[in-house]
Amino acid sequence: MASHSAEDPNRRDFIVILAQAFAGVGAAVALWPFIHQMNPDASTQALASIEVDLSPVKEGQAITVSWRGKPVFIRNRTAEEVKTAKAVKLTELKDPIARNEALPDRSPATDQNRTKKDKENWLVLVGICTHLGCIPKGQSMGDAKGDYGGWFCPCHGSHYDTAGRIRLGPAPQNLLVPPYEFVSNTMIKIG
Amino acid sequence: MASHESTYRPTSNISKWLDARLPVQRMMHGQFVDFPTPRNINYLWTTGGLLTFFLAVQIVTGIVLAMHYMPSAADAFNSVEHIRRNVNYGWLIRNIHAVGASFFFLAVYIHIARGLYYGSYKAPREVLWILGVVIFLLMMATAFMGYSLPWGQMSFWAVTVITNLFSSIDSIIPGLGTRIVQWLWGGYAVSGTTLNRFYALHYLLPFVIVGVVGLHIWALHVVGQNNPTGLDIKSPSDTVPMAPYAVMKDVFALSVFVLLFAWFVFYLPDYLGHPDNYIEANPLSTPPHIVPEWYFLPYYAILRAIPDKLMGVIAMFSSILLLIFVPWLDTSRVRSTKYRPVYKWFFWLFVFTVVALGYLGSKPAEGVYVQWARVFTAYYFIHLLVVLPIVGVMETAKPLPRSIAESVLGSPAAAPKHR
Numbered sequence: 007m008a009s010h011s012a013e014d015p016n017r018r019d020f021i022v023i024l025a026q027a028f029a030g031v032g033a034a035v036a037l038w039p040f041i042h043q044m045n046p047d048a049s050t051q052a053l054a055s056i057e058v059d060l061s062p063v064k065e066g067q068a069i070t071v072s073w074r075g076k077p078v079f080i081r082n083r084t085a086e087e088v089k090t091a092k093a094v095k096l097t098e099l100k101d102p103i104a105r106n107e108a109l110p111d112r113s114p115a116t117d118q119n120r121t122k123k124d125k126e127n128w129l130v131l132v133g134i135c136t137h138l139g140c141i142p143k144g145q146s147m148g149d150a151k152g153d154y155g156g157w158f159c160p161c162h163g164s165h166y167d168t169a170g171r172i173r174l175g176p177a178p179q180n181l182l183v184p185p186y187e188f189v190s191n192t193m194i195k196i197g
Numbered sequence: 198m199a200s201h202e203s204t205y206r207p208t209s210n211i212s213k214w215l216d217a218r219l220p221v222q223r224m225m226h227g228q229f230v231d232f233p234t235p236r237n238i239n240y241l242w243t244t245g246g247l248l249t250f251f252l253a254v255q256i257v258t259g260i261v262l263a264m265h266y267m268p269s270a271a272d273a274f275n276s277v278e279h280i281r282r283n284v285n286y287g288w289l290i291r292n293i294h295a296v297g298a299s300f301f302f303l304a305v306y307i308h309i310a311r312g313l314y315y316g317s318y319k320a321p322r323e324v325l326w327i328l329g330v331v332i333f334l335l336m337m338a339t340a341f342m343g344y345s346l347p348w349g350q351m352s353f354w355a356v357t358v359i360t361n362l363f364s365s366i367d368s369i370i371p372g373l374g375t376r377i378v379q380w381l382w383g384g385y386a387v388s389g390t391t392l393n394r395f396y397a398l399h400y401l402l403p404f405v406i407v408g409v410v411g412l413h414i415w416a417l418h419v420v421g422q423n424n425p426t427g428l429d430i431k432s433p434s435d436t437v438p439m440a441p442y443a444v445m446k447d448v449f450a451l452s453v454f455v456l457l458f459a460w461f462v463f464y465l466p467d468y469l470g471h472p473d474n475y476i477e478a479n480p481l482s483t484p485p486h487i488v489p490e491w492y493f494l495p496y497y498a499i500l501r502a503i504p505d506k507l508m509g510v511i512a513m514f515s516s517i518l519l520l521i522f523v524p525w526l527d528t529s530r531v532r533s534t535k536y537r538p539v540y541k542w543f544f545w546l547f548v549f550t551v552v553a554l555g556y557l558g559s560k561p562a563e564g565v566y567v568q569w570a571r572v573f574t575a576y577y578f579i580h581l582l583v584v585l586p587i588v589g590v591m592e593t594a595k596p597l598p599r600s601i602a603e604s605v606l607g608s609p610a611a612a613p614k615h616r
Contacts, residue, residue, distance in 0.1 A: 041380075044380050044383055044394065045379065045380050045383065046382075046383055046384050046385065047383065047390075050384045050385070070481060072481060074385045074386070075386035075480060076385060076386050076480075134386075137506055138357070138361040138362065138506075139357040139358060139360075139361040139364075140357065140358065140483040141483040143485075160483065160485050160486060160561075161354075161358065161562070162562045163563055163567075176501075176503075176504050176506050176509060178365075178506045178507075
């Protein structure tokens with residue numbers, strides 16, 4: 007077909023290359039809807055927020071609520087637990103980043119950065135192990151809370167401390183702090 | 198030797214007419230009736246037929262189940278119970294499908310071990326072997342998606358854990374892993390949306406397997422079957438026609454295997470499953486001890502043996518993908534382990550390793566179980582990456598028989614005059 011060498015391209019060579027490129031780009035563009043249809047749809051994306059009344063949660067208790075199909079842990083920490091969490095040095099942490107959606111990306115994982123100012127007894131976390139997505143134990147009174155008194159993931163043995171930070175096991179990150187705010191003294195809005 | 202002329206002779210006018218237009222009967226006769234089969238193949242060579250049978254069983258029972266199953270988060274769990282209790286013979290068809298998956302894997306593990314022992318991956322069978330690994334991966338994907346469909350607690354958390362494996366990519370490119378996982382889920386958590394797409398793919402993949410099995414058999418019939426001596430077919434006296442010899446052997450082995458299968462289907466249908474899967478999926482509570490189905494346990498043990506998320510995932514996937522390179526990792530010029538006095542020990546150590554990993558994968562991820570899982574994970578990779586290349590070079594193989602016929606009939610002098 008190509009009667010002309012590469013050094014001497016003619017009009018036909020150009021048209022062939024152009025047609026191939028056009029078809030290639032067209033095929034790639036046509037593929038996109040078939041890939042993108044699998045992404046979270048509009049109804050899922052419509053970011054629902056929920057309000058949670060904290061007044062029934064006594065010191066030392068915890069509740070789990072569902073937000074965007076995920077469990078959210080809310081724990082009313084004891085003074086002891088807050089003290090333990092504050093005493094931990096950043097160098098002891100496996101993941102030194104706060105993982106708090108309300109703060110800049112690189113904020114350090116101090117207990118202060120994982121909670122709200124003056125409400126430091128309240129710890130609000132997405133209750134999904136950052137290893138492979140199991141729900142850690144530690145919400146109920148009788149649960150194993152792991153070596154650091156926070157949460158323990160039974161699937162693959164990750165231990166979280168009383169600020170929800172990963173301390174031992176395969177999980178790479180601290181439990182995520184979702185975006186939330188106090189709308190009154192005893193009411194929070196998540197999302 | 199394998200490429201041979203079909204001895205098919207059309208007799209009726211209709212078959213002559215068809216033979217001149219589409220010689221499908223000629224092809225089937227040549228490939229599955231008078232195809233030259235090594236005369237010394239043992240019962241391990243019946244696993245291929247067994248696997249073809251189970252693929253057909255899974256497809257037939259699966260299509261029937263699809264007529265009654267409802268792939269939505271609200272209905273899935275109840276529709277499986279509906280199949281078991283209300284649908285006529287639904288209990289039987291569902292049990293065959295669920296137990297069938299386990300027996301499919303049992304047969305494929307024997308098939309793979311057979312290939313490893315007799316060096317069936319060595320030249321000229323590399324492509325045949327790689328196609329086998331591809332089928333194995335497709336089987337794993339199909340079984341995993343199928344396991345999600347009853348929408349019990351184990352289904353739900355298996356989907357959560359396995360899809361989350363991709364989030365480990367976050368530690369290479371932050372955010373990409375999460376994007377992929379949400380793309381797989383169609384949401385921010387596993388939901389009915391996820392179930393629906395897994396159902397669609399679970400229906401599709403078996404037909405992809407059929408296609409690759411076609412290529413696998415094609416590749417097999419180009420190079421011919423390996424055999425316990427690992428020798429090439431050199432003369433017609435090394436072979437017997439596939440029918441009736443190999444076919445009858447297949448039928449007998451299949452009968453025995455199906456007897457065992459039937460025992461599980463009728464008397465122990467839930468023995469290989471988990472009681473937790475009879476609790477409906479609950480996104481807010483993980484069962485205290487989650488384990489995959491038995492056939493995934495060795496890989497699960499490898500995943501958990503490594504304390505780093507990304508490295509664990511890489512180790513798990515590479516434990517399977519490494520099989521692709523076995524034809525080049527094994528440096529021995531002798532195919533069959535029967536004639537490899539040193540490698541034989543390593544082979545059985547490797548088998549023991551895989552079984553041990555399976556046992557450890559079923560145990561909680563703590564203490565001594567993790568320690569042993571690390572030891573056996575290490576050997577798994579050492580075997581493939583170090584033992585296979587080095588032993589092949591170092592070892593002196595036992596003398597090989599001169600031909601397949603000689604291995605069966607003794608020296609040529611003692612051999613009866615035949616055909």
